[in-house]
Amino acid sequence: MGPENLIDAIRSSLGEAVLDVADSFGDAVLVIRADAVRPALAALREAPFDYALLLDLTCVDFAAAEGRFELVYHLYSLSRNVRLRIKASVPAGDPAAATLVGLWKNAEWLEREVYDMFGVRFEGHPDLRRLLTYEGFEGHPLRKSYPWRLEQPRIPLKDDV
Amino acid sequence: MEPLTRIERQARPESMLLNMGPSHPAMHGTLRIMLELDGEKILNAECEIGYLHRGFEKTCENKTWFNLLIYTDRLNYVSPLINNLGYVMTVEKMMGLAVPERAQLIRVLMSELSRVSDHLTCLAAMAMESGAFTVFLYMMKAREYLWDVIEFTTGARMTTSYIRIGGVRADLHPEWRGSLATAIKETRKVLKDVSGLLDQNSIFLGRTRGVGVISREDALSYGWTGPCLRSTGIPYDVRKAHPYLVYDRLLFEVPVGEAGDNYDRYSVRMREMEQSLRLLEQVAALIPDAAPLPAGPVIEPAEAIRRSRRTRTAERIRLSPNLEGSEKDRLAGLTAAAPLASVPAKEDTYTTMEGLISHFLFFMRGKGIRPPKGDAYFSVEGGNGEVGFYIVSDGSDRPYRLHLRAPCFHIVSALEQLIRGRLLADVIPTFGSMNMIGGELDR
Amino acid sequence: MSGFDLLTTRLESALGWGRKFSLFHYPFITACCGMEYMSTACAHFDIDRFGAGLTRFSPRQADLLLVVGTITHKLAPVLKTVYDQMLEPKWVIAFGACSVSGGIYQNYAVVQGIDRIIPVDVYIPGCPPRPEMVLDGLLKLQDKIQHQKQDWRWARKT
Numbered sequence: 001m002g003p004e005n006l007i008d009a010i011r012s013s014l015g016e017a018v019l020d021v022a023d024s025f026g027d028a029v030l031v032i033r034a035d036a037v038r039p040a041l042a043a044l045r046e047a048p049f050d051y052a053l054l055l056d057l058t059c060v061d062f063a064a065a066e067g068r069f070e071l072v073y074h075l076y077s078l079s080r081n082v083r084l085r086i087k088a089s090v091p092a093g094d095p096a097a098a099t100l101v102g103l104w105k106n107a108e109w110l111e112r113e114v115y116d117m118f119g120v121r122f123e124g125h126p127d128l129r130r131l132l133t134y135e136g137f138e139g140h141p142l143r144k145s146y147p148w149r150l151e152q153p154r155i156p157l158k159d160d161v
Numbered sequence: 162m163e164p165l166t167r168i169e170r171q172a173r174p175e176s177m178l179l180n181m182g183p184s185h186p187a188m189h190g191t192l193r194i195m196l197e198l199d200g201e202k203i204l205n206a207e208c209e210i211g212y213l214h215r216g217f218e219k220t221c222e223n224k225t226w227f228n229l230l231i232y233t234d235r236l237n238y239v240s241p242l243i244n245n246l247g248y249v250m251t252v253e254k255m256m257g258l259a260v261p262e263r264a265q266l267i268r269v270l271m272s273e274l275s276r277v278s279d280h281l282t283c284l285a286a287m288a289m290e291s292g293a294f295t296v297f298l299y300m301m302k303a304r305e306y307l308w309d310v311i312e313f314t315t316g317a318r319m320t321t322s323y324i325r326i327g328g329v330r331a332d333l334h335p336e337w338r339g340s341l342a343t344a345i346k347e348t349r350k351v352l353k354d355v356s357g358l359l360d361q362n363s364i365f366l367g368r369t370r371g372v373g374v375i376s377r378e379d380a381l382s383y384g385w386t387g388p389c390l391r392s393t394g395i396p397y398d399v400r401k402a403h404p405y406l407v408y409d410r411l412l413f414e415v416p417v418g419e420a421g422d423n424y425d426r427y428s429v430r431m432r433e434m435e436q437s438l439r440l441l442e443q444v445a446a447l448i449p450d451a452a453p454l455p456a457g458p459v460i461e462p463a464e465a466i467r468r469s470r471r472t473r474t475a476e477r478i479r480l481s482p483n484l485e486g487s488e489k490d491r492l493a494g495l496t497a498a499a500p501l502a503s504v505p506a507k508e509d510t511y512t513t514m515e516g517l518i519s520h521f522l523f524f525m526r527g528k529g530i531r532p533p534k535g536d537a538y539f540s541v542e543g544g545n546g547e548v549g550f551y552i553v554s555d556g557s558d559r560p561y562r563l564h565l566r567a568p569c570f571h572i573v574s575a576l577e578q579l580i581r582g583r584l585l586a587d588v589i590p591t592f593g594s595m596n597m598i599g600g601e602l603d604r
Numbered sequence: 605m606s607g608f609d610l611l612t613t614r615l616e617s618a619l620g621w622g623r624k625f626s627l628f629h630y631p632f633i634t635a636c637c638g639m640e641y642m643s644t645a646c647a648h649f650d651i652d653r654f655g656a657g658l659t660r661f662s663p664r665q666a667d668l669l670l671v672v673g674t675i676t677h678k679l680a681p682v683l684k685t686v687y688d689q690m691l692e693p694k695w696v697i698a699f700g701a702c703s704v705s706g707g708i709y710q711n712y713a714v715v716q717g718i719d720r721i722i723p724v725d726v727y728i729p730g731c732p733p734r735p736e737m738v739l740d741g742l743l744k745l746q747d748k749i750q751h752q753k754q755d756w757r758w759a760r761k762t
Contacts, residue, residue, distance in 0.1 A: 025254055025537040052381045056566040060536075060553050072551065074538060074566070078381070078395065081402050085538060106384040109574040117218075127167055132211035132603055133713070134678045135165055141219055141712050148216075148223055150712050155681050157720040183682055184632050186661045191634050191679060212679045213634055216711035231708060238636035282639065301646035308643075319639055319732055600635055 006082065010049060014040050027085055034088040037071070038098040041086065044075060045103055051075035051084060054100065057110035059118045061144045063092035069120055071097055090120060099124040117142035168195045168207040176204055179585075183212045187290040187589050190599035192573070194580075194588065201585045206577045213599035221563040226252060226530040227326065227504075227523070229563070234320035236565060237601040239282045240275035240544040242311070244601075245324040250405060251539040251550040252326050255532035258497040264328035265406045266448045267495075270341075271315075271324065272406075272541070273437045273444070274307050277348060279544025279596070280388075280430040280437075281307075287427065287593030288359065291368055296355050303351035306344035313340055316483060326530060327503040328496030331486030332451050341445055345438050352434060359427070369423035373579045373591035380421060384571035387546020388429045389595060393421035399542040407447075413440050426594040454490055462511065469512035478508050501530065529558050538566075545569045545596050567601040612756050620750035623667075623693065625655035627746075630666035632686060635673030637700035640732040649735035654742055663689040668745075669722075674702035675715045687722045693752075695745060698724045699738065701731040 007028055011018050017036030022029040032040050044051045055074040062068050073086040090097050099122040100107035111122040112131040119140035122128060130137065134154060139146050172178055182193040191212035197205040217236065221229045233248045234241040246268055253260065260268075281300040288296035308318040313334035315323035323330050334340075359365045375385075377393045390397055398415045400408040416432035418425030458476045460468075465478045480488060487495075489506035496503040501523055509516025522528045534556040540549035546568030553562040572595050580588050631641055645651050645659070652658075660666040663686045675683055687696070698718050701707035704727045706716035718724060725748060728741035 024535050027538055053386075054384050055386075055547065056538075056549060056551065056564070058551060058564045060562045072536075074549070074551070078397060083538070104384065105379065105382040105578075106571045106574050109570065129167075130211075132214040134211070141216065146219075146712070148219055148711055151677060152712065153680065153715075154677050155684055155721065157680075157715070159720070183679060184686055186659075190638060190673070212676060212682075213674060214676055214678065214713050215635075215674055215709050216713040220709065220711055235636050235708075238639060241636075282642075285642075298647050301642060302648065305643065305648045318643075318734070320636060 006049075006080070010044065010084075013043060013049075024085070027083065029085045029087060031087045031089075034071075034090050034097055037073075037086070037088045038100060038103070041073065041075070041100060042103055044084070044086075049077065050079045051077045053078065054104040054106060054110070055083070057100070057107065057114065059114045059120055059142075061118060061142065062089075064144055067092045069095045069118055071114070071120065073100075095120040097122055101125055116140065119143065166195060166207055166209070168197055168205055171205060172197050173204070175199075181588070183209075187592065189286060189592070189597045192592075192597060192599070192602075194576070194592075196580075196585065196588070198585060203580055203583055203585060203588070206580050208573065208576055210573065211603050214603040215600075217565070217604040218563055221560055223559065225526060225558050226532070226560065229560070230322050230325065231320070234322055235600050236567075236604065237279070237543055237545065237548065237569075237598045238319065239598060240279035241320050242271040242275040242324055243279075243541060243543045243548060245322065246272055247539065247541045247543070247548045247550050249324055249326045250541065251537055251552050252530070252532055253497070254539050255535065255537045255552065255554060256326075256499070256502070256530075258327055258499055258502055260328050260497055261494050262407075263448065263494045264496065266444055267329050267333060268324055269406050269408065269411070270333075270441065270444045270448070271311065271329075273440045274311055274344075276542075276544050277434050277437045277441075278304050278307050280434045281348075281351075283544070283593070283596040284355070284427060284430055287423075287590060288355075288365075290589045290593050291365065293359065293362075293365065296358055299351045299354055303344075303348040306340075306347045310337065310340045310344050313337065314486065325496070325503055327499065330495075330504075331484070332491045332495060333448070334486070335451075338445060341441065345441055348434070348438060352431060356431065366424065368586070368590045369427060369594070371420070372423050372583065372587045373426075373594065374420060374422045375575060375579060376421065379575070379578070383575040385546065385575070386571070387543065387568050388433060389426055389572050390546065391415065392418035392425035392429045394419055399540055399547050403540070405539075405541060407444075411440055411443050413437075413443075423590045423594040451491065454488060465508075466511055474512055478512070480507060527558055531556060531558060536562075540566065543568060545572065545598065545601070548601075565601070565604055567604060569595065569597050569602050573597050573602055608760070612754070612759075616752070616754055617750070619754065620752060624746040624749040627656040627668045627695075627742075628658050628660040628666045629656055629668040629670050630660055630663055630686070630690070631670045631672055632683065633670075633672045634675065634679065635700075635702065637672045637702070637732040640730075640735060640738065641670070641672045641699065644735040644738045649739065651739065651742065654739065654746070656742055663687075664691065666690060667694050669694065669696045670699050671696065671703045671718050672699040674700075674707065674709060675718050675721070676713050677715055678713070680715050680721055683718065684721055695725045695749065696722055697726045697728060697741060697745060699728050699741075700733060701729055704729055707731060 017032045020031040053076040060070045068089040075084045116130040177198045179196045182188040183191040193209040195207045233244045236244045281304045285297040285300035312318045315321040380393045413436045459479045465474045489508045505519045510520040532554045536553040538551045540547045549566030551564040555561040698704045703718045726745045
């Protein structure tokens with residue numbers, strides 16, 4: 001299938017979970033409903049689409065302007081040599097999404113990182129804890145509402161140097 | 162006290178909990194591996210990362226597009242030019258910049274030098290931690306020659322910020338061919354020596370053959386890329402799959418392994434270094450010698466500035482040695498022609514009004530490079546695999562969101578599975594063969 | 605100068621000479637400066653020429669703590685613990701801009717200089733410092749060690 005046919009095939013296969021199809025500087029982007037993320041990605045992982053690699057799972061904070069967090073998934077198909085970007089928005093008030101643990105093994109750490117940095121909870125994740133910051137760190141650093149230079153020391157620091 | 166870590170909660174009462182790291186000679190910086198041991202056998206393992214989390218992504222949201230280039234150097238710090246390259250190519254994708262051919266060739270040269278340095282450092286550390294200290298010394302020696310080549314051109318051995326948006330900062334050093342030839346020769350000698358020391362060494366084989374084995378399905382499920390994925394037999398290399406710069410015109414092979422064990426990861430890296438040296442020779446033959454600077458009188462900068470108050474200076478200005486290579490006559494072949502994409506030439510900045518204004522417009526906050534709104538993802542082949550940058554731009558002078566797709570993040574997430582059931586001593590070569598780089602893992 | 609003072613200054617010189625030329629360092633390596641540390645320790649620049657070549661990976665056996673690379677708040681308690689576990693006499697070198705002052709990072713995650721946690725003897729700036737700078741810093745530390753005074757109050761008869 002050519003690239004346009006592939007996107008059409010995906011769109012028809014996923015049905016009404018797809019909200020929008022876009023092209024961003026040459027990248028194929030699918031915007032889907034947040035509650036359809038897990039079944040949609042499970043379908044994309046299987047034949048005939050074969051997106052075997054979950055390249056990346058991250059989040060963008062649009063809470064101030066648009067009241068949502070946007071989860072961004074990057075998939076890669078080895079057999080077809082194409083990438084795909086999937087976006088799904090969750091409301092900023094109580095950001096939660098379905099976990100991808102069980103589909104891809106690296107989802108565990110990727111989702112822990114998004115939880116740590118943005119506070120998005122992943123339902124069904126076996127061990128949702130902070131990954132990059134430490135126990136006792138309050139807040140979620142990559143949120144726009146978190147001040148960039150607000151340090152939370154773990155041990156008392158000398159200030160008069 | 163309530164046990165916090167998963168391994169403490171799951172531990173059996175009769176086993177021993179051992180903590181490796183975060184400050185440990187073999188932990189490549191800062192990684193904490195907690196092990197539940199029955200004698201020497203590992204029953205359970207847990208990795209704790211984040212000890213080098215330096216807030217890269219948050220910092221990038223607060224720095225201008227040009228300024229944050231220095232932070233990209235410090236991501237995968239054993240191959241810093243490749244991170245530079247990934248970032249600038251993502252921005253160039255968004256801005257639609259066309260980079261001149263000479264700059265592309267120089268970028269390939271620098272990338273391959275970085276790649277060889279990366280593999281040398283990885284294998285040197287892996288061998289040293291397994292006990293082969295000589296290999297470490299030999300490979301560090303080879304790395305010095307490669308860093309000499311980088312230093313003569315860019316000014317710094319490691320964190321260079323040389324590859325800039327639109328092109329590169331300066332032209333190659335006049336004697337680059339000689340130093341590159343020496344570096345390639347010395348590296349080949351070192352690779353031959355190390356091959357002789359390790360390839361059929363029964364101790365090394367005993368520690369790496371059949372140890373840390375991962376299947377193809379698991380490697381794909383973990384999102385592995387790069388030499389670690391290729392050691393399982395899957396020939397995915399971003400330079401071949403989605404060629405960028407001039408890689409589609411160059412001849413090189415992508416070595417693959419079979420078993421996905423530590424030895425295959427070592428062997429794939431050794432063979433990749435040979436392919437990178439081959440690429441270096443091809444690129445060196447493709448880069449034409451820089452045209453000599455125009456003949457004629459040369460004046461000192463102070464004199465030129467004094468004269469420029471009255472008339473435009475037609476004579477060439479002698480720049481200071483640290484600006485060597487970025488003379489105005491050279492820059493046309495090294496940076497994209499788009500206005501405000503890269504730092505203007507110093508001769509213009511100091512002698513003409515338009516030059517000074519364009520310099521300010523480039524550097525001042527609120528001005529400068531402005532990619533259009535939208536998001537883009539671009540990846541290059543780094544030492545560890547696919548280094549991807551996902552950048553969201555809102556049209557302002559700094560990124561709205563910048564995310565690094567770190568290859569070793571996915572590779573290290575499989576560590577717990579690879580060492581479970583093995584002996585304590587197997588942790589070291591397994592972890593060493595993964596090439597965990599803290600700056601990339603923790604960002 | 606009394607005979608006692610002559611003896612103590614000679615003893616201090618001898619102690620300083622002995623200590624400065626047999627430094628066992630603990631490389632607390634975290635980040636990019638580790639690469640320059642590896643270069644300094646290896647054949648081209650060779651820290652072993654100055655007697656400081658032997659790396660001891662246990663704080664109990666080391667007397668020089670080389671803090672190489674960025675120290676984050678997550679790692680700060682570990683650094684303090686390692687420093688506390690070292691035995692006197694001990695010295696600390698802050699290697700690289702990040703351990704000197706936080707370097708290019710000033711955000712929620714990075715300690716702005718290790719002298720907020722432990723006392724530092726020599727600061728080596730650079731991002732990363734060239735091996736020659738590291739060796740210069742080591743020589744300055746050796747100078748400092750040579751001229752350190754001991755506390756002889758216990759031996760004076762008052």
